[in-house]
Amino acid sequence: MRDAPTILSYAALGCFTFWLYAFGPAVTLLRDELGFSYSVLGVYQVFWAGGAALAGATFAWAARRLPRNKLLWTSAVATAIGAGLFTFGGGVPATLIGAGAFGAAGTMLLTVIQAVLSDRHGSRRDRALTEANVGAGVSAVFAPMVLGVLAATMLGWRATFALPAIVLVLLYLRYRHQPIPERPRHHAANQGGRLPLACWLFAILTAVSSAIEFCLVFFGPQMLVNLGWSAAAGSTAMSSNLAGILVGRLLGAGLTRRTGRTVPLLYASLALTFASVVAFWMTGQPVLGVVALFLSGVGIANLYPLALALTLEAADGREDQANARSQVVLGVLAAAFPLLLGGLADQYGLTAGFALEPVLIGLCLLMLWAGLRARHRNAQPTVPSRP
Incomplete structure (x- = not known):
């Protein structure tokens, strides 16, 4: 049912995704301007992910005290302010x-x-969630393209970050009086207690799958730079990966119209991601690298939304708590792994450091398998012992 709250959610997610996928290539351009190391490039991801972990830690608290409508618009304004400070801060600290x-x-x-x-x-x-990420995939494709085009004009790449803010203003003017439904009462009454083990394992799957994508977005352009591309060309070439994400999410939206396909689609996505990331890592040919980036995008596309859906499904009525905790785990791991990759790249070279990517994909497979086993054990009825 694509009603007004659903459409607003889809559109707002598209705005956030545009900022997010412009952010990684923008850090590459910022590094080209300021000349900082791979490790400092990883620190940008640490700061972003640290903020993400803070949001995850406070979301359940905020959701109990603020209506969904106010929380959504306040977050949108604060996001625009943060993106503006990153864009126009001028220097590494700001x-x-x-x-x-x-x-x-x-x-x-x-x-x-x-x-x-x-x-x-x-x-x-x-x-x-898969349909919402189709629109997000469109934003993801256009964000680095727009950034690359504007980087070559008098406006500069920084103008890219004004576009989602303009769209959010238009959305506010259109939907500001639209009520957004609050969480169901049975959810609100069941927010205490521990989350099931399966929920935590799926939350780790969600976080690690995001870390795979973040490492590729941050260091993929640098891999192309090492093959002789300019920083602007390497950032723009990441559009092939994002085009693959869009294609993958369109396929995922069609496949998830029928129930029971989430787990097989996750296994297939992880297999394709592994094969294409290894191809990108090993090839020395720029054109083949761009093709591998596209295929890795098709594989990565549905990892986050489907893993998140499994996380929320396993929450036993504690969806807000599971949603928040998954973002905490995501923030921590999405900070740790790009920073680790950057440190390995500084010490051993970027090609050697990039070996972390297939390791993370293997960890995702392990978390999916373990989460499904834990969910199965939790679903089995308890057999009473004989008197």
Whole structure:
């Protein structure tokens, strides 16, 4: 049911995604301007992810005290402010603070959008989250393209970050009086207690799958630069990866219209991601690298929305708590792994450091398998012992 709250959620997610996918290539261009190391490039991701973890840690608290409508629009304004500080801060300290603010406010916006869609669509949240990420995939394709084009004009790459803010203003003018449904009462009454083990394992799957994507977005352009591309050309070439994400999410939206396809689609996506990331890592040919980036995008496309759907499904009525905790785990791991890759790249070279990517994909497979086993054990009825 694509009603007004659903359409607003889809559109707001598209705005956040545009900022997010412009952020990685923008850090590459910022490194070209300021000349900092791979490790400092990883620190930008640490600040963003630290903000994301803070948002995840406070979301459940904020969701109990603020209506969904107010939380959504407040987060949108704060995200625009953080993106503006990152863009126009001028220098490493100010832009790092902007990255952290953008990570915190943007993740809060993302989390409330996910909460609205989960509340609205219930057991079919997998389809709603996948459809929402189709629109996000369109934004992801255009963000680095627009950034690359504007980088070559008098406006400069920084003008890219004004576009989502303009769209959010238009969305506010259109939907500011639109009520957004609050979480169901049975969810509100069941927010205490521990989350099931399966929920935590799927949350780790969600976070590691995001770390795979972040490492590729941050260091993929640098791999192309090492093959002789300019920083602007390498950033723009990442559009092939994002085009693959769009194609993958379109396929995922069609496949998830029928129930029971989430797990097979996740296994297939991880297999394709592994094969294409290894091809990108090993090839020395720029053209083959761009093709591998496209295929890796097709594989990565549905990892986050489907893993998140499994996380929320396994929450036993504690969706807000699971949503928040998954963002905390995401923030921590999405900070740790790009920083680790950057440190390995500085010490051993970027090609050697990039070996972390297939390791992370293997970890995702392990978490998916373990989460499904834990869910199966939790679903089995307890057999009473004989008197």
